[in-house]
Amino acid sequence: MVDIATRVWNHKWKIDPIVRSLIDTDFYKLLMCQSVFRNKRDTRVTFSLINRSTHIPLAELIDEGELREQLDHIRSLSLSRGESTWLRGNTFYGKRQMFRSDFMEWFENLRLPAYHLERKGDQFELTFEGSWPEVMLWEIPALAVLMELRGRAVLDQMDRFELQVLYARAMTRVWEKIEGLRDIPGLSIADFGTRRRHSYLWQDWCVQAMREGLGASFTGTSNCKIAMNRELEAIGTNAHELPMVYAALAEGDSALAQAPYDVLSDWHDEHEGNLRIILPDTFGTSGFLEKAPDWLAGWTGIRVDSGDPVQAAEDAIAWWRSRGEDPSKKRVIFSDGLDVEKIRSLHHQFSGRVQPSFGWGTLLTNDFRNLVPQDSLAPFSLVCKAIEANGRPTVKLSDNPNKAMGPASEIERYKRVFDVGAQRAQDVIV
Amino acid sequence: MVDIATRVWNHKWKIDPIVRSLIDTDFYKLLMCQSVFRNKRDTRVTFSLINRSTHIPLAELIDEGELREQLDHIRSLSLSRGESTWLRGNTFYGKRQMFRSDFMEWFENLRLPAYHLERKGDQFELTFEGSWPEVMLWEIPALAVLMELRGRAVLDQMDRFELQVLYARAMTRVWEKIEGLRDIPGLSIADFGTRRRHSYLWQDWCVQAMREGLGASFTGTSNCKIAMNRELEAIGTNAHELPMVYAALAEGDSALAQAPYDVLSDWHDEHEGNLRIILPDTFGTSGFLEKAPDWLAGWTGIRVDSGDPVQAAEDAIAWWRSRGEDPSKKRVIFSDGLDVEKIRSLHHQFSGRVQPSFGWGTLLTNDFRNLVPQDSLAPFSLVCKAIEANGRPTVKLSDNPNKAMGPASEIERYKRVFDVGAQRAQDVIV
Numbered sequence: 001m002v003d004i005a006t007r008v009w010n011h012k013w014k015i016d017p018i019v020r021s022l023i024d025t026d027f028y029k030l031l032m033c034q035s036v037f038r039n040k041r042d043t044r045v046t047f048s049l050i051n052r053s054t055h056i057p058l059a060e061l062i063d064e065g066e067l068r069e070q071l072d073h074i075r076s077l078s079l080s081r082g083e084s085t086w087l088r089g090n091t092f093y094g095k096r097q098m099f100r101s102d103f104m105e106w107f108e109n110l111r112l113p114a115y116h117l118e119r120k121g122d123q124f125e126l127t128f129e130g131s132w133p134e135v136m137l138w139e140i141p142a143l144a145v146l147m148e149l150r151g152r153a154v155l156d157q158m159d160r161f162e163l164q165v166l167y168a169r170a171m172t173r174v175w176e177k178i179e180g181l182r183d184i185p186g187l188s189i190a191d192f193g194t195r196r197r198h199s200y201l202w203q204d205w206c207v208q209a210m211r212e213g214l215g216a217s218f219t220g221t222s223n224c225k226i227a228m229n230r231e232l233e234a235i236g237t238n239a240h241e242l243p244m245v246y247a248a249l250a251e252g253d254s255a256l257a258q259a260p261y262d263v264l265s266d267w268h269d270e271h272e273g274n275l276r277i278i279l280p281d282t283f284g285t286s287g288f289l290e291k292a293p294d295w296l297a298g299w300t301g302i303r304v305d306s307g308d309p310v311q312a313a314e315d316a317i318a319w320w321r322s323r324g325e326d327p328s329k330k331r332v333i334f335s336d337g338l339d340v341e342k343i344r345s346l347h348h349q350f351s352g353r354v355q356p357s358f359g360w361g362t363l364l365t366n367d368f369r370n371l372v373p374q375d376s377l378a379p380f381s382l383v384c385k386a387i388e389a390n391g392r393p394t395v396k397l398s399d400n401p402n403k404a405m406g407p408a409s410e411i412e413r414y415k416r417v418f419d420v421g422a423q424r425a426q427d428v429i430v
Numbered sequence: 431m432v433d434i435a436t437r438v439w440n441h442k443w444k445i446d447p448i449v450r451s452l453i454d455t456d457f458y459k460l461l462m463c464q465s466v467f468r469n470k471r472d473t474r475v476t477f478s479l480i481n482r483s484t485h486i487p488l489a490e491l492i493d494e495g496e497l498r499e500q501l502d503h504i505r506s507l508s509l510s511r512g513e514s515t516w517l518r519g520n521t522f523y524g525k526r527q528m529f530r531s532d533f534m535e536w537f538e539n540l541r542l543p544a545y546h547l548e549r550k551g552d553q554f555e556l557t558f559e560g561s562w563p564e565v566m567l568w569e570i571p572a573l574a575v576l577m578e579l580r581g582r583a584v585l586d587q588m589d590r591f592e593l594q595v596l597y598a599r600a601m602t603r604v605w606e607k608i609e610g611l612r613d614i615p616g617l618s619i620a621d622f623g624t625r626r627r628h629s630y631l632w633q634d635w636c637v638q639a640m641r642e643g644l645g646a647s648f649t650g651t652s653n654c655k656i657a658m659n660r661e662l663e664a665i666g667t668n669a670h671e672l673p674m675v676y677a678a679l680a681e682g683d684s685a686l687a688q689a690p691y692d693v694l695s696d697w698h699d700e701h702e703g704n705l706r707i708i709l710p711d712t713f714g715t716s717g718f719l720e721k722a723p724d725w726l727a728g729w730t731g732i733r734v735d736s737g738d739p740v741q742a743a744e745d746a747i748a749w750w751r752s753r754g755e756d757p758s759k760k761r762v763i764f765s766d767g768l769d770v771e772k773i774r775s776l777h778h779q780f781s782g783r784v785q786p787s788f789g790w791g792t793l794l795t796n797d798f799r800n801l802v803p804q805d806s807l808a809p810f811s812l813v814c815k816a817i818e819a820n821g822r823p824t825v826k827l828s829d830n831p832n833k834a835m836g837p838a839s840e841i842e843r844y845k846r847v848f849d850v851g852a853q854r855a856q857d858v859i860v
Contacts, residue, residue, distance in 0.1 A: 168598035175595040
């Protein structure tokens with residue numbers, strides 16, 4: 001077992017790069033990448049870092065040179081032979097050869113494209129431009145680098161035993177969370193915490209602690225590298241970037257209205273079973289469900305990633321019923337701002353009525369709140385999103401207006417096209 | 431830094447002997463051993479393990495075979511070249527060549543004598559017989575072995591992450607204790623926790639944490655091996671066994687009454703400065719001080735190891751004053767059942783009036799209370815004492831009748847000879 005505190009102290013970070021592999025990323029990125037590679041390979045996109053926690057002055061906390069060093073290191077990475085073998089040979093969701101040969105050949109030759117980095121006031125402007133399947137792979141490593149460099153700046157000032165006690169406290173906290181989940185019958189929970197993790201070593205520790213502490217209730221991790229190293233299931237399906245980019249590419253309002261279903265139609269052709277999970281909130285959940293084609297109601301489940309999770313799950317249940325489906329056979333994956341109490345209450349509320357499961361993110365892999373003075377290791381809300389596709393702005397509405405993004409005029413147009421009424425704003429913690 | 435949890439988990443103990451060196455013992459044992467070697471070499475003594483916490487069924491918790499294995503291992507130890515060099519060449523309390531050549535030659539050839547082990551009900555009878563300077567060196571390793579084997583039986587049932595979290599919690603607790611001592615101006619504190627420690631690796635961790643956390647307020651450790659490895663001061667002076675054995679050897683009541691002063695007279699000839707510390711409670715502090723010769727009042731200080739520490743320190747202050755000494759120049763070493771609150775309040779109460787210092791034992795190196803179910807890692811009150819000298823029983827009265835030992839008739843005789851009146855019983859925690 002890695003002694004994280006000592007590693008942190010000894011190495012002063014020089015020999016521990018933040019991202020150490022092209023598959024140190026979320027599994028759904030690779031699934032989506034293959035889909036994009038097949039269906040929209042030539043789309044030009046721009047991804048941009050967005051710090052929703054504007055009170056965190058990233059450019060003051062993080063040295064630009066160190067940031068460049070880490071980003072350059074990521075650009076030097078390519079798929080290793082063992083990683084390629086694992087992707088080609090492993091069973092994902094019970095299926096062999098999930099990744100097709102043409103995609104794997106492309107991936108084996110991939111290096112991530114150039115980045116654009118500039119300081120703007122106390123924030124960084126960090127953008128990535130190029131072909132969609134290449135640029136999209138920057139999202140997770142870019143977030144992990146920013147999140148961790150901000151932490152390293154704090155850790156670097158700490159002494160050896162202070163560090164060991166910091167990690168001791170954080171370990172105790174994670175373990176107590178795990179103990180708080182142990183007695184839930186039929187719990188199904190996975191690690192979704194790569195992007196805003198404290199560090200790779202820490203995520204790896206959390207994942208292993210989950211495995212020991214929760215046994216079969218722990219279903220796997222979204223992190224491919226950790227899934228490979230620890231022989232766990234890689235977990236994930238798809239994300240907002242697909243409908244966002246498809247929508248941006250749509251010509252006219254009726255094509256726009258159809259875009260989210262086009263995405264899932266492409267997905268339907270490629271995937272079955274547990275990979276057929278609807279993410280309905282990109283442009284508002286209720287309108288999306290109302291207008292959805294019947295074949296979508298036959299999908300395996302739904303992922304709830306914004307808004308009031310209880311309301312979202314109730315809406316899904318009502319929708320399935322209205323389409324003649326049995327909600328108790330449907331999976332509902334909660335993945336927004338989870339922590340023990342929310343997991344417990346959602347499980348309690350929906351177990352039996354649906355098949356609830358949980359994608360536990362930042363408060364699993366980065367709950368360093370209140371462990372150091374000024375709370376300077378607490379996670380914050382950082383995202384890296386597609387902001388443009390073939391020169392057109394992208395939009396996300398979400399079920400929480402605090403998570404909306406895009407130019408104001410486009411947001412208005414999308415709200416009209418997708419018939420989004422009043423929304424309830426909710427704090428975005430992480 | 432050693433990852434203790436992993437070491438515990440990986441090795442399943444086979445390659446981590448509990449006692450790994452003849453100097454993995456308290457420094458005062460070696461000082462006393464040299465004194466005994468010089469003054470009472472041929473005395474035959476019996477030391478015996480005494481479990482004051484009779485509710486802990488040691489013989490049920492500890493496998494006799496494992497116990498023999500550890501004790502046999504200790505009998506195989508001899509002083510290494512590096513250890514001998516350190517004892518011969520190091521400066522102790524500012525003095526070079528503290529250990530004389532004849533003693534060192536004897537020590538270099540020493541193997542610990544045989545032990546006698548028998549199960550009696552749910553307890554072990556463990557005794558050591560032979561010449562005093564040899565047998566006395568069994569005390570600390572024997573205690574450490576019993577204390578740790580009882581812990582290992584519990585740890586052996588724990589999984590990898592459970593263990594890591596156990597140590598994380600224990601580390602956090604020690605660190606919080608250290609933080610609770612940091613702001614005390616002029617604090618002077620040493621580790622006295624070898625005998626009832628959780629383990630060697632754990633004591634070593636605690637000592638290093640004390641050094642980082644307390645800086646110059648941490649004056650050193652009683653453990654010679656750790657002092658040597660970590661380049662710290664070895665701390666200690668003398669203990670009850672000297673007056674207990676001298677008293678047992680005394681012919682008649684008047685020789686008995688004189689025995690405690692004979693001990694210190696021999697010590698006075700050998701040592702000066704910080705090594706001239708009176709331990710007055712063996713047969714009751716107040717009678718001891720009252721009848722003490724004037725030259726004893728000139729000693730550097732006193733160690734308070736039983737009874738009410740405030741009362742004991744006040745008695746010492748009054749005594750010094752009555753002998754024309756300035757108490758503010760005297761050292762008072764508190765070493766009985768210390769933890770943060772007691773240390774803080776004693777320091778606050780006596781700083782300036784005397785020079786207080788603290789020998790922090792079991793609740794530094796073995797505070798695993800309430801960390802596992804049934805509290806089965808909590809320390810308990812185990813001692814290993816001289817019970818006979820040249821065929822005569824030894825007696826200890828102490829300032830706490832719960833710490834008294836010896837045959838009832840002898841206890842009565844000693845109480846009469848040393849004029850001990852009513853005593854207040856206090857719980858013995860560790």
